[in-house]
Amino acid sequence: MSAPDGGCALVTGGTRGIGAAVADALRERGWNVATLSRNGGDLQADVSDPEAVEAAFVETRERFGPVHVLVNNAGQRRDGLAIRMSAEDWGSVVDTNLSGAFHCTRRALDDMLSARWGRIVNVSSIVAERANPGQANYAASKAGLLALTRTVAREMARKGVTCNAVLPGVIETDMTADLAEGLVGAVPAGRVGQPADVAACVAFLCSEEAAYVNGAMLAVDGGLAA
C-alpha cells in the first residue's frame, strides 16, 4: 500500500542543519512538510514538554493534515566530562533528544495507526555506538533513541508503520561547528558530511520503496564507524 493522501511530514528541529535539509528533501519528493522547532518553523513547541507537543500536533492536523511521516531530529548538546556534568545538563539533553522523540512518536502513531501507514525516522548519532568523551548525556540520549526505534519498529510493523534510525557522523552544521575540523582526519572519506547526505537517507526511509526496511540503523558517516 502506498502513502495515503492528505497526510503530512513533520520534521522536528526542522529549521536548521540536518532538519532543514530533511524538510527540503521531503518537499522535493512531494510531501506536505511541517517544521517544528522551539523558535521559528511552522509550529513552535519544546518537544521535551508533552503538553506543548500535544498542542502542536493538534495544530499540525488542522493546518497540514494527519502526520504520516515523522522525523525526530530536534536535539541539543551540552558537552562536558561526566565527572563534572550537572544534573541539569544531563536532564535537559535527555529530555529533548530522547523523551522529546518519544512524545512526538506517541502522538504521531495515533495518526499512523488510523492510516495504517507511517514512517518514523529518528536522527541518532554515531556516538550512540562509539564513545566520544564529553558527550555522556548526548550519547546516552542517542543510544536510547536506537532502543526506542527498534521497539516501535517491532510494535507497529503489522500496521504498515516503519521506524528506523540514521546515525550521522561528522556533519557540517552550526551544532558541530566547533567539532568538525578536528575530527575530519578520523573520517575515512576524508571529508565531513553535509546535511544533504543525511537528508537523502532519511527521505529514502520515508519512501514507499523502504516499506520492508524496519528497525534499521543506517550510519551516514563516511565510514567512520566501519
Add this chain to the structure above:
Amino acid sequence: MAPDQTGTATLTEDQVLARIRATLAEQKVPGAESASLDATWSELDVDSLDLVELVKTLEDEFGVTIHDEELKPIASVGDAVTLVLRLDVERASA
C-alpha cells in the same frame, strides 16, 4: 454513523457488534465477520495493538471515550459491546 448530539442514548447492540466485526475484519482477524458475543480476544487472536486500534475506531465512530482502566476487564466481543452501550448511556445522561 455520527455520534448522537441530542443527549439521547441511541446505539443498539447490533450496531456496535457490526462495527466491531467490521474493524476486526479490516485487521484481517480470521472469522471476524461472524464473531459471536462470546468470542474472546484470545480465541480471535486479537492482540493489544489490535485492541488499541479497535478502541480508537469505536471512540471515533460512536463519540465515546474509553479509558485504559475500563479496557482492562474487557476480554470478549460481548464485553466490548456492553462497555460501549454503557458509555453511550452515560454520555447521553451527562
